[in-house]
Amino acid sequence: MTKRDLPLVETGNNSMKLSPDDLAIFGGAPAFHEALHVGRPNVGDRERLLERINELLDRKWLTNQGPFVQELEQRIAQMIGVKHCIAMCNGTVALEIAIRAAGLAGEVIVPSMTFIATAHALQWQRITPVFCDCDPTSHNIDPSCVETVITPRTSGIIGVHLWGRPCDVQALAEIARRRNLKLLYDAAHAFGCSCQGRMIGNFGDAEVFSFHATKFFNTFEGGAVVTNSDDLAAKIRLMKNFGFAGYDNVTYIGTNGKMSEVSAAMGLTGLESMADVVAENYRNYQQYKRQLAGVPGVRLTTYDETARSNYQYIILEVDETAAQISRDQLVEILHAENILARRYFYPGCHQMEPYRSLFPHAGLLLPVTESLVKRVLALPTGTAVGPNEITKICQIIRLAVEHGDDVRARLPPRVAI
Numbered sequence: 001m002t003k004r005d006l007p008l009v010e011t012g013n014n015s016m017k018l019s020p021d022d023l024a025i026f027g028g029a030p031a032f033h034e035a036l037h038v039g040r041p042n043v044g045d046r047e048r049l050l051e052r053i054n055e056l057l058d059r060k061w062l063t064n065q066g067p068f069v070q071e072l073e074q075r076i077a078q079m080i081g082v083k084h085c086i087a088m089c090n091g092t093v094a095l096e097i098a099i100r101a102a103g104l105a106g107e108v109i110v111p112s113m114t115f116i117a118t119a120h121a122l123q124w125q126r127i128t129p130v131f132c133d134c135d136p137t138s139h140n141i142d143p144s145c146v147e148t149v150i151t152p153r154t155s156g157i158i159g160v161h162l163w164g165r166p167c168d169v170q171a172l173a174e175i176a177r178r179r180n181l182k183l184l185y186d187a188a189h190a191f192g193c194s195c196q197g198r199m200i201g202n203f204g205d206a207e208v209f210s211f212h213a214t215k216f217f218n219t220f221e222g223g224a225v226v227t228n229s230d231d232l233a234a235k236i237r238l239m240k241n242f243g244f245a246g247y248d249n250v251t252y253i254g255t256n257g258k259m260s261e262v263s264a265a266m267g268l269t270g271l272e273s274m275a276d277v278v279a280e281n282y283r284n285y286q287q288y289k290r291q292l293a294g295v296p297g298v299r300l301t302t303y304d305e306t307a308r309s310n311y312q313y314i315i316l317e318v319d320e321t322a323a324q325i326s327r328d329q330l331v332e333i334l335h336a337e338n339i340l341a342r343r344y345f346y347p348g349c350h351q352m353e354p355y356r357s358l359f360p361h362a363g364l365l366l367p368v369t370e371s372l373v374k375r376v377l378a379l380p381t382g383t384a385v386g387p388n389e390i391t392k393i394c395q396i397i398r399l400a401v402e403h404g405d406d407v408r409a410r411l412p413p414r415v416a417i
């Protein structure tokens with residue numbers, strides 16, 4: 001057993017926290033000595049990974065569409081049932097290239113409730129992201145809002161399958177068809193997920209995955225574009241390799257979006273344990289669901305269990321009126337216990353630069369997003385978190401909420417997180 005595999009060290013005193021005085025924020029011992037993170041990397045079979053790394057070193061083929069990248073692309077395309085998979089150095093560059101290859105220009109409609117890279121991938125190419133509100137239940141882009149922000153400059157829509165839960169793909173496809181817009185998906189959260197019997201990766205003109213270390217499936221850094229369009233795939237292949245169509249033959253403007261062999265080695269190894277990671281995430285999700293049931297004002301975001309999911313995100317919504325404490329207060333309480341819950345994606349892309357200065361009034365059209373970013377938090381899960389940790393986390397949340405009035409009165413008025 002390596003150090004990394006050891007169970008997390010807990011405080012010597014293993015007793016339950018019974019009163020607010022036991023909370024670390026009020027001077028109790030923190031529940032965990034070592035921080036529990038959201039998005040701790042899932043690492044597959046180390047021996048198998050090292051074998052592959054030795055193999056690629058022996059081969060001295062380190063990048064440029066090597067055998068591991070080719071194999072990874074084939075395996076992913078096969079798993080998803082999609083015609084083309086083009087592996088890339090990261091999800092952001094994959095998004096930028098997909099956007100360019102699809103010919104997006106002018107304005108593109110995106111949700112503000114997403115990781116900043118969705119918007120930056122557009123703005124980086126001088127395309128204006130037009131922020132669209134999301135649905136309060138699904139947290140995904142609201143198709144009925146999409147229609148209201150279409151202008152003559154609009155060239156496309158980018159939906160984001162937030163938390164791995166699919167967008168309303170039918171409604172978006174219908175709008176895109178009727179208004180003659182391109183439709184892309186940022187599927188950074190949705191690797192291994194399905195929608196209406198088809199794997200995510202088959203919707204819109206193309207979909208983009210991130211294989212960043214914090215994601216469900218990782219290649220250290222990495223990403224991919226998947227598409228059923230031969231034309232788009234050919235363009236993307238050229239673009240991610242400087243536009244080289246052969247030795248000394250550049251036919252296009254391109255950049256360097258290539259995935260390296262060592263990343264592909266990590267990916268191939270990770271694919272072999274994907275089912276185990278899903279099983280652990282699912283077990284964690286079920287436990288959180290059970291142990292948080294009935295906590296007033298705290299709602300766990302649920303997954304459609306008839307579809308395939310990666311269960312990578314444990315997302316809570318805190319209703320301050322019912323819970324008697326705010327999301328931010330709960331996050332402060334958890335951080336003091338060394339439970340590093342995250343406020344994804346606070347404060348919303350439209351409240352970050354350069355968008356905040358460019359579109360100071362964007363929030364007026366985003367009431368659902370503005371309310372959601374104040375209520376949502378992500379809890380630790382994945383292979384680094386086990387049943388004991390989850391029991392403690394849920395117990396602390398329950399304690400804080402059950403003594404909400406008392407806890408709120410004792411908390412300093414504003415603590416920076």
Ligand SMILES: *Cc1c(COP(=O)(O)O)cnc(C)c1O
Nearest residue numbers: 090091092115117188210211212
């Ligand atoms: C992680 C993420 C990205 C960016 O992917 P990288 O591989 O980190 O560049 C884009 N969009 C969303 C929604 C993400 O969560």
